[in-house]
Amino acid sequence: MIIVIDALNRHLFSDVLAEMHALRARVFAGRLGWEVDVKNGMEIDQFDALNPAHVVCLDDDGDVVGCMRLLQTTGPHMLADVFYNILDGEPPLRSARIWEATRFCVDTEKLKGTTKNNSISYVTSEVMIGAFEYAQQAGVLDAIAVIDPVMDRVMKRSRNAPYDYLGSAKQMGKVKAMAALMDCSDERIDGIRDFAGITQNVFASNEDALALFNSGVHAHTHQTAGIALESAYDFDPQPTEMRKPTLDDLRLYCEDQIASAHTAADKAAAHALKLELSGLLTTTPAARRCDA
Structure with missing residues (x-):
């Protein structure tokens, strides 16, 4: 069962989010040994404070057993601001129709040895289907993700292979990291569904998801964590690792707006924005004071 938060x-799912962040702490800090921030047993970073969409999988017991984070690329995101070395000096992709998928994980400890709807491969596929279908409904065309070679093989095996890669693979700690591109197409979604044997609607309503979660034995264990969750999101609004945008970044953003314009008026407005930004950024502060 998938719920997108x-x-x-x-505001309805603070306890579910707390369990999701606890799962991320167990996987990323515990099992994988990544250098991530863990607060009160929850792995949370500055990008969680930017109102991303969290794709969360609940199993038959109401436990959070899988998750993924989706974030627009028009603002700060991990590939642009943390893993930018992968891009070999090329500017990051920025478009309202390209989202970044990060923080994917499943609870392999609980799912190990289980079958059918609670197996690792089933939950992995269900999270992927939920992410791609949700993004597709929002008008997104492509997703980018920083993955390692193990995840790359998993995706290829589950009929979810990236169609391209950005930059080149770089050593990041114990593993190599690469930036993968996936299209949010019917063909991709159908392939994952066929691989996992998932034919039904994977999404739950808010009411059904809450009822299932609250029926589980974990329901009371994360109530205090859920209450404290908002303060854990209290990050500097701009990631400390973020690069300041360059003229090239803004030029590429404007050109993307021009290319995606549907009408002559929209295209003219995008051209005007490009000219205005170029003028503002190439004018010295002293000159701007004189103009004022």
Whole structure:
């Protein structure tokens, strides 16, 4: 069962989010040994404070057993601001129709040895289907993700192979990291569904997801964590690792807006924005004071 938690319904799911962040801490800090921030047993970073969409999988017991984070690329995101070395000096992709998928994980300890709807491969596929279908409904065309070779093989095996890669693979700690591109197409979604044997709608309503979660034995264990979750999101609004945008970044953003314009008026407005930004950024502060 998949529930997507975003800025619109986050107030309903603070306890679910707390369990999701606890799963991320167990996987990323515990099992994988990544250097991530863990607060009160929850792995949370500055990008969680930017109102991303969290794709969360609940198993038959109501436990959080899988998750993924989706974030627009028009603002700060991990490939642009943390893993930018992968890009070999090329500017990051920025478009309202390209989202970044990060923090994917499943609870392999609980799912180990289980079958059918609670197996690792089933939950992995269900999270992927939920992410791609949700993004597709939002008008997203492509997703980018920083993955390692193990995840790359998993995706290829599950009929979810990247169609391209950005930059080149770089050593990041104990593993190599690469930036993968996936299209949010019917063909990709159908392939994952066929691989996992998933034919039904994977999404749950808010009411059904809450009822299932609250029926589980874990329901009371994360209530205090859920209450404290908002303060854990209290990050500097700009990631400390973030590069300042360059003229090239802004030029590419404007050109993307021009290319995606549907009408002559939209295209003219995008051209005007490009000219205005170029003028502002190439004018010295002293000159701007004189103009004022």
